[in-house]
Amino acid sequence: xxxxxxxxxxxxxxxxxxxxxxxxxxxxxxxxxxxxxxxxxxxxxxxxxxxxxxxxxxxxxxxxxxxxxxxxxxxxxxxxxxxxxxxxxxxxxxxxxxxxxxxxxxxxxxxxxxxxxxxxxxxxxxxxxxxxxxxxxxxxxxxxxxxxxxxxxxxxxxxxxxxxxxxxxxxxxxxxxxxxxxxxxxxxxxxxxxxxxxxxxxxxxxxxxxxxxxxxxxxxxxxxxxxxxxxxxxxxxxxxxxxxxxxxxxxxxxxxxxxxxxxxxxxxxxxxxxxxx
Amino acid sequence: xxxxxxxxxxxxxxxxxxxxxxxxxxxxxxxxxxxxxxxxxxxxxxxxxxxxxxxxxxxxxxxxxxxxxxxxxxxxxxxxxxxxxxxxxxxxxxxxxxxxxxxxxxxxxxxxxxxxxxxxxxxxxxxxxxxxxxxxxxxxxxxxxxxxxxxxxxxxxxxxxxxxxxxxxxxxxxxxxxxxxxxxxxxxxxxxxxxxxxxxxxxxxxxxxxxxxxxxxxxxxxxxxxxxxxxxxxxxxxxxxxxxxxxxxxxxxxxxxxxxxxxxxxxxxxxxxxxxxxxxxxxxxxxxxxxxxxxxxx
Numbered sequence: 001x002x003x004x005x006x007x008x009x010x011x012x013x014x015x016x017x018x019x020x021x022x023x024x025x026x027x028x029x030x031x032x033x034x035x036x037x038x039x040x041x042x043x044x045x046x047x048x049x050x051x052x053x054x055x056x057x058x059x060x061x062x063x064x065x066x067x068x069x070x071x072x073x074x075x076x077x078x079x080x081x082x083x084x085x086x087x088x089x090x091x092x093x094x095x096x097x098x099x100x101x102x103x104x105x106x107x108x109x110x111x112x113x114x115x116x117x118x119x120x121x122x123x124x125x126x127x128x129x130x131x132x133x134x135x136x137x138x139x140x141x142x143x144x145x146x147x148x149x150x151x152x153x154x155x156x157x158x159x160x161x162x163x164x165x166x167x168x169x170x171x172x173x174x175x176x177x178x179x180x181x182x183x184x185x186x187x188x189x190x191x192x193x194x195x196x197x198x199x200x201x202x203x204x205x206x207x208x209x210x211x212x213x214x215x216x217x218x219x220x221x222x223x224x225x226x227x228x229x230x231x232x233x234x235x236x237x238x239x240x241x242x243x244x245x246x247x248x249x250x251x252x253x254x255x256x257x258x259x260x261x262x263x264x265x266x267x268x269x270x271x272x273x274x275x276x277x
Numbered sequence: 278x279x280x281x282x283x284x285x286x287x288x289x290x291x292x293x294x295x296x297x298x299x300x301x302x303x304x305x306x307x308x309x310x311x312x313x314x315x316x317x318x319x320x321x322x323x324x325x326x327x328x329x330x331x332x333x334x335x336x337x338x339x340x341x342x343x344x345x346x347x348x349x350x351x352x353x354x355x356x357x358x359x360x361x362x363x364x365x366x367x368x369x370x371x372x373x374x375x376x377x378x379x380x381x382x383x384x385x386x387x388x389x390x391x392x393x394x395x396x397x398x399x400x401x402x403x404x405x406x407x408x409x410x411x412x413x414x415x416x417x418x419x420x421x422x423x424x425x426x427x428x429x430x431x432x433x434x435x436x437x438x439x440x441x442x443x444x445x446x447x448x449x450x451x452x453x454x455x456x457x458x459x460x461x462x463x464x465x466x467x468x469x470x471x472x473x474x475x476x477x478x479x480x481x482x483x484x485x486x487x488x489x490x491x492x493x494x495x496x497x498x499x500x501x502x503x504x505x506x507x508x509x510x511x512x513x514x515x516x517x518x519x520x521x522x523x524x525x526x527x528x529x530x531x532x533x534x535x536x537x538x539x540x541x542x543x544x545x546x547x548x549x550x551x552x553x554x555x556x557x558x559x560x561x562x563x564x565x566x567x568x569x570x571x572x573x574x575x
Contacts, residue, residue, distance in 0.1 A: 060486060089488030099483035103501045112497050116488030124496040165483075172487055 012071070013038045013176050013206040014059055019068035021054050021230075029054045030230045031068075038175075041199070041207045043217050043238070046227030047250050052210045055227075056178045059208070060091050073175055089116025092174030092205070094165045094198065096184040102154040106145060106164055109153055110136040113171030139170040143197050159190030166197045177202050179209040183216065195219045214246050338546035342554060346373040346547075376548065380536060384555055387532035390450050391519035394457025398518075399511050402427070402462045406469025412478060413499070423466075431463030435521050439528045453530030457518050464514050472506035473499060505574045512567035519563055523556050 014036040021029035029051035036042060044052040057063035059072050061084050070077040075087050092113075100109045104126075111128050114135070122128070128136075140146040143163040153161060162182060169177065179198055183191035195216050198207070209220045217224060217238055224241045226233040226249050233249055234241075251259050316322050325331065350369030357363055408415045408423040415423075439456035446452050476499060484498035526534020533552055540549040 062482075062486075085488040085490060087488070088486055091486075093483070093486045095479070095483065095486075099479050101480045101484065101498055101501055102477065103505070104497075108497075108501075112484055112489070113487055115484065115490075115493045115497060119490070119493075123493050126497065168487070 011038050012036070012074075013040065014070070014072045016058075017069045019058070019065045019070055021051070021058060021063060022066050023063070028230050029058065029065075031055070031232060034225075034232065034235075036206060036208065038206055039204070041202065041220060041222045042209070043221030043224045044208065044210045044227060045212070045217075045224060045246060045249060046233070050227035050249070051230040052227050053180055054230075056093075056180050056208065056210065059176070060093060060178055061087060085116065089172070090175045092169035092172045092177040092201075094162070094169055094177070094179040094182045096181040100153045100161055100164055100168075103152060105150050105152055106140065106156070107133070107136055107149040109164055110139055110167045110171050113139075113168040116172060136167070136171055139167040140164075142170060142200075143167045157190075159186050159194065162186060162190070162194045163197060166194065166201055170201050174205055176206045177208065179207070181210050181212065183211070183213065191216065192219070214243055217241065335546055339550045341547050342550040343373055343545070343547040344377060344551045344554075346370060347377060376551075380533075380552065380555060383526075383531070383533045383536050384559060386450060387522045387526070387534070388519060388559065390453040390525060390530060390532055391457060391522035392515065394454040394522065395461060395511070395515040395518040397454065397458035398461035399465050399514070401458060402465035402469060405462070406466040407473065407495070409466060409470040410473035411470075412474050412476065413495075427463045427466035429463070430459055431467065433460065435460040436524065436528060439525055439530060443529055448529040448531075450531050452528075453522060453525040453532070456525060456530070457522055460521075461514050461518055464517075465510065468510040468514070469503075469507060472503045472510065476502055508574055509571045512571055516560065516563050516567055520556075520560050523559075 012035060014034075016031050016034040018033075019029065019031045020027055028049070044055065046052055054063055058065060058070060058077070061072075061077065061079055064078055072087060073090055075083065078084075079087055101112070104112075108126055111126070111132060114128075114132050115123055118128075118132070137146060137149065140149055143166050145160060145163055145167065148156065148160070153164060156164065165182075177198070182198060183194055186194060191213065196219060198209070199219055207220065211217060211220060221238050223235070224238050225235045226241075226245070228249050234245065236245075313322070346369045348370070350373055352368045352370055354367045354369050355363055356365050356367065405423040405427050407413060408419050409427060411420075435456050438459045439452055442452040442455050442459075446455065480502065481494060481498040484494050489497065522530075523533045523537070526532045526536065527538050529535075533556060536552050537549065540546070540552060
């Protein structure tokens with residue numbers, strides 16, 4: 001059975017039909033149909049510029065589709081103002097790079113996750129309620145950073161920062177989690193830790209992750225969607241995705257030296273050196 | 278002919294890119310020449326009848342600042358009329374000690390005007406700086422008038438604001454405080470906007486991504502990041518304003534400027550020297566202090 005057709009009792013987390021995103025005239029995302037069921041774990045794979053990040057930005061309301069119908073968590077896009085903020089409050093995002101407020105403490109950064117459901121001037125002064133602080137501390141304990149709650153974020157290592165981002169997302173209590181290369185620029189150990197935390201945090205929610213490292217796929221996803229030049233190249237359960245298929249996404253038809261690197265296995269390009277004997 | 282030849286050489290080939298810079302330099306030289314020629318035609322470049330003698334006289338009096346008289350002054354300076362009758366006897370030491378007390382009060386007034394005016398300007402500029410910063414996405418119909426207002430307040434000199442305000446609120450420190458505030462508001466707003474524009478927007482977007490409202494985004498994502506820069510800017514402009522407020526006495530706002538007016542009107546260069554020493558000391562001290570604080574902040 002095609003994984004895309006599976007419908008879980010939780011209903012639909014997101015569905016796209018006939019979506020075309022073309023900022024600046026050039027289509028970067030062109031999806032006929034994509035349905036994501038509530039509670040699913042999906043990995044998006046594919047080369048840079050294939051439309052993965054655009055898809056995530058579309059789902060979180062940061063990008064607009066020129067054509068098509070997109071529905072996320074029961075809301076029809078595009079949204080604006082209060083409605084958009086309500087949707088974003090339900091979508092937890094972990095992004096690559098430095099998406100924390102550098103000069104705030106770890107705890108304050110985690111508490112930012114609650115801003116979607118809190119209002120009033122107290123949140124302006126970052127004067128949070130005891131219950132919220134306790135929840136933030138619990139989230140930090142879950143990622144193993146409670147001891148550094150009072151440190152400033154710009155004093156942390158890359159792996160620790162990404163864990164703070166996961167804790168902030170936990171604080172948000174999201175129904176849908178979008179993670180865009182959450183392990184970029186992390187060493188293998190930190191990458192595995194962050195992925196495990198992310199998978200743990202996504203319990204009961206829907207998780208959509210952009211990943212490049214194939215070894216992390218089973219940790220994060222039950223279903224893998226391959227993108228190539230803005231289109232869905234394959235949509236398969238993770239058990240049916242092998243390295244050959246993944247590398248095929250990155251290969252061009254030119255047969256260049258780079259393409260030879262992407263042949264599998266073993267990765268050994270045929271390079272002919274001149275014979276000096 | 279030689280010039281046009283040189284221009285033709287510079288204009289051709291790989292020097293083509295330099296021509297723009299050369300043209301700018303020539304235009305600048307022409308502007309300076311025009312200014313000098315205009316002044317020379319009106320005899321505006323004259324240095325007076327005997328500049329060297331005047332320089333020596335003024336310098337001599339400057340070299341003897343009045344505060345020295347507190348210790349070295351004549352305790353029984355006699356003023357006599359032309360025929361030799363004694364008019365009155367003055368103790369220079371007492372007179373100058375009185376002046377120093379007056380000077381201390383005036384210094385405090387000047388410092389006060391600069392400080393309060395600066396604070397008022399910094400607070401007034403905040404909303405305009407936020408509206409002007411292009412990356413925060415404030416609506417254009419609010420951003421453009423805000424920018425116009427900041428430009429206008431920067432263009433109008435503190436003294437001009439002061440003259441107008443003296444007519445409105447009367448003589449005294451209030452006019453000075455408001456004049457400083459209205460002029461430095463423009464500088465503050467521009468510096469605020471630049472600090473906000475150099476912000477790491479990914480963090481701001483992350484705060485937006487949790488569904489936070491505009492005010493929440495500002496106070497949680499923008500404010501903590503720009504606060505050190507704002508404080509640094511504040512100290513910097515504050516220092517300018519302390520210096521600016523020393524001349525506000527000229528228009529009746531009180532403080533050191535009043536003493537400067539009196540001293541120049543009576544040709545008391547020794548007293549002027551004393552006042553100017555205080556001005557230099559005040560500004561230098563403030564500069565040293567603010568530099569330390571700014572270093573600790575960033």
